[in-house]
Amino acid sequence: MIKKSFLHTKAMYPDMQVTLKATEQKIGWIRKRNINLLKGLNLYNILILARLEAYMPVCFFSTMVGLGIADNSHRLMSLLIIGLANTFAMAATCAFNDAEDAPEDMLARSTRNIIALGDASKSTGYVIAATAAIISLSLSIIAGINVFLIILTFIAIAFLYSWRPVRMKAMPFLDLSTHAIMGGLMFLSSAWSSGILWEGHVFSVCLIFSSGITLALLAHQLYDYENDIVNKITTTVVVLGRRKTYWIKGLIYFLIVCLLAKENLSGFFSFKLILSFCVVAGSMILIAIILYPKQAFYVSKRMIPWAVNAGAGTAILMWYIRN
Numbered sequence: 001m002i003k004k005s006f007l008h009t010k011a012m013y014p015d016m017q018v019t020l021k022a023t024e025q026k027i028g029w030i031r032k033r034n035i036n037l038l039k040g041l042n043l044y045n046i047l048i049l050a051r052l053e054a055y056m057p058v059c060f061f062s063t064m065v066g067l068g069i070a071d072n073s074h075r076l077m078s079l080l081i082i083g084l085a086n087t088f089a090m091a092a093t094c095a096f097n098d099a100e101d102a103p104e105d106m107l108a109r110s111t112r113n114i115i116a117l118g119d120a121s122k123s124t125g126y127v128i129a130a131t132a133a134i135i136s137l138s139l140s141i142i143a144g145i146n147v148f149l150i151i152l153t154f155i156a157i158a159f160l161y162s163w164r165p166v167r168m169k170a171m172p173f174l175d176l177s178t179h180a181i182m183g184g185l186m187f188l189s190s191a192w193s194s195g196i197l198w199e200g201h202v203f204s205v206c207l208i209f210s211s212g213i214t215l216a217l218l219a220h221q222l223y224d225y226e227n228d229i230v231n232k233i234t235t236t237v238v239v240l241g242r243r244k245t246y247w248i249k250g251l252i253y254f255l256i257v258c259l260l261a262k263e264n265l266s267g268f269f270s271f272k273l274i275l276s277f278c279v280v281a282g283s284m285i286l287i288a289i290i291l292y293p294k295q296a297f298y299v300s301k302r303m304i305p306w307a308v309n310a311g312a313g314t315a316i317l318m319w320y321i322r323n
Helices: 014-037 043-050 056-069 076-107 122-143 145-162 174-191 202-223 225-230 236-240 242-266 271-291 293-322
Strands: none
Touching: 043 076, 043 122, 056 076, 056 174, 056 202, 056 293, 076 122, 076 145, 076 174, 122 145, 145 174, 174 202, 202 225, 202 236, 202 242, 202 293, 225 236, 236 242, 242 271, 271 293
16 A cells, blocks of 8 residues: 555545645745755856966965065965965855856856856855855954955955946946956955055055956956947947057056066066066967967967966966075
8 A cells, every 4th residue: 555645645625635735836846946046056166156267376476475565475374374365255256246147148148157057056156155255254364354354345346346236347447446456455465464554565566466457357348349239238348449448458568567667676576577477478378379370369368367377376486486
């Protein structure tokens, strides 16, 4: 004799049968919702949403430079704690941004956003972002109150940058400003870690990192320029146009070169360190273009994060060799 559960037994009265059927449907809906709630929550998707390959060495490089100003460059523990705090803050930013961008990326058929592809749910993106933010803030508390406040500000700005009710990334010029501020805060989290808020190199080096992040965003928007016009997405590049954007990029490059020259003459950045970064990053981009000349623009854009990170890794080694 096969025993049936209480919900599958036939009710004695029609009203009870309707009630039981509704309850059964509700339980089925809850089970299905719970299964889909954290769809795609696995290590592979966590790494994809975190996008560590795009910024992790740069996070540690900016931390190392900041600690050099704070006279803590030889403290490996400070480098690890603040570097990881910055890395997890960036991971939270990327995961949250993908979750918020999913509807637009789905319409644009983007292959970069696994949430838009349906491989992971938006809830999964939010959980990963929240977890990474908590880890980042926990590490920053260990490093000190200054580090905690800076990284808290960084995460708050990153949240407002992508959050749909505010969506600063959809506001021309404000999108560039927020990127510049976030690049500066990443550096200041270590530069101000010792409590010294103003030192001769702070402003110049902070401006270098802010300008670098701004260049990265402009390059990304130039790459998506035509798609943004088709999808009626208003970015800074769409407002300015390609020609003006290229001029602005040229001026920012000139500013960075001038600031690097200033810091080199002051003895803070050695010529070998600057040269090692430029040679490694430039060589990787050049090799990619030589291998795929017909797709030069596409492959160079895809190679830039890897090249910059490789250059940052080389610069870290040169920094410690020099010191």
